Amino acid sequence: MKKNRERFCHKEREFVYKFKVGTECLELRVPLKFPVQENASHLHGRLMLLHSLPCFIENDLKEALSQFIEEESLRDYDRDAEASLEAVKSGEIDLHQLANTWAKAYAESTLEHARPEEPSWDEDFADVYHDLIHSPASETLLNLEHNYFVSISELIGERDVELKKLRERQGIEMEKVMQELGKSLTDQDVNSLAAQHFESQQDLENKWSNELKQSTAIQKQEYQEWVIKLHQDLKNPNNSSLSEEIKVQPNQFRESVEAVGRIYEEQRKLEESFTIHLGAQLKTMHNLRLLRADMLDFCKHKRNHRSGVKLHRLQTALSxxxxxLCGLVLLVDNRINSYSGIKRGEFYITRHSNLSEIHVAFHLCVDDNVKSGNITARDPAIMGLRNILKVCCTHDITTISIPLLLVHDMSEEMTIPWCLRRAELVFKCVKDLPSFINTHSDIQALNPYRWTHWQKRIVKLSRNLNYAGILSSKRCPESEPAT
Structure with missing residues (x-):
């Protein structure tokens, strides 16, 4: 059968097309190898361009070419089928082998015979974690995460102290060398010492980086194994040691909080909230919050002596x-394109499971142009923010925190009119997000924390802008302020 198929599949035929130009009769002859691999429309276009054919025969030529290819292909298939049947009748092909081949091909190509996909390990762990975090063992999970967090924080603190001591020692050495420059030492000696200092810093940073990676890898493996084991023990009602295992962790947590104390000082937030209802029959509620806060406050763990990180982490862990999901937009320097190729207005996404209040971080690449007052809705930064919001709509991110002014720090050129124009531009960018999310959504617009006293007047002047009206669509104008 293979010989017959090869004989028919590689046969060359000539396509003949006759047409008339004025009083002159012309004929186009094109050799075609069957089966024709190229699309008939593409082949027709190549023929028109290659032979400079007149435009008035374009449609007729395309129809004739398609008909010729279809008819000749059907003839080849018929001949191939007849040759295969003759081979079966003559006994050249084993009927049982042919039947098994057909049965295998049918089973592999139909859904009812396909094997169900086996869940991956990540999916299994996600289900296990979701069950545990919604069970009485949730406090145990958070306490264990907290212990890991304290351990890594101590390592980072030791690294920073050691790097600080190294830089101070190198600074003293460099000062001594600079004092002897031109006397007993030359520029080459200074460059050599600077190279040694740089190499020493790189070695120390690599050492601590490897140690942190190793520690986090060990913690991740231990945590995953412990979660799986705890889930299996919960399924066993006869396990008497399980309740004591769950009760052990809180005492350790309270001791660690009292020993370590506060790492991050909580800053007082100023905020104002609005509630927007969209929909004529089936209403959905969307919240808009204006905050004065640091963007990284949503990533840091806030500790206190009573509840620690549990209250902040519990809501994030439950969802x-x-x-x-909860997302955050962070502005990054455009100099990242010097080694990654990312351009202004583009962004990359990082996923997190152990941050304080977010699951997803969108790193939006911007430059100093965002500080100017002449950016428009077509600016790459605004377009990038709009693309981020599209990703939120398609990936179940219902809470998003964005920098209202597209800056993390204030400067003198950012006047009150500048801030009002920028806030209105950003709100117009995000106004379509609630209408595309069928469930509730929370939009948090953050102002830089370090505002001067005169910049606080923006909060009062911002009432002139109907933010709730901007975010509401024309068909759903209902909105109300909330505290």
Missing amino acids: LYSTS
């Missing part, structure tokens, strides 16, 4: 594997 970790859910359809209500």
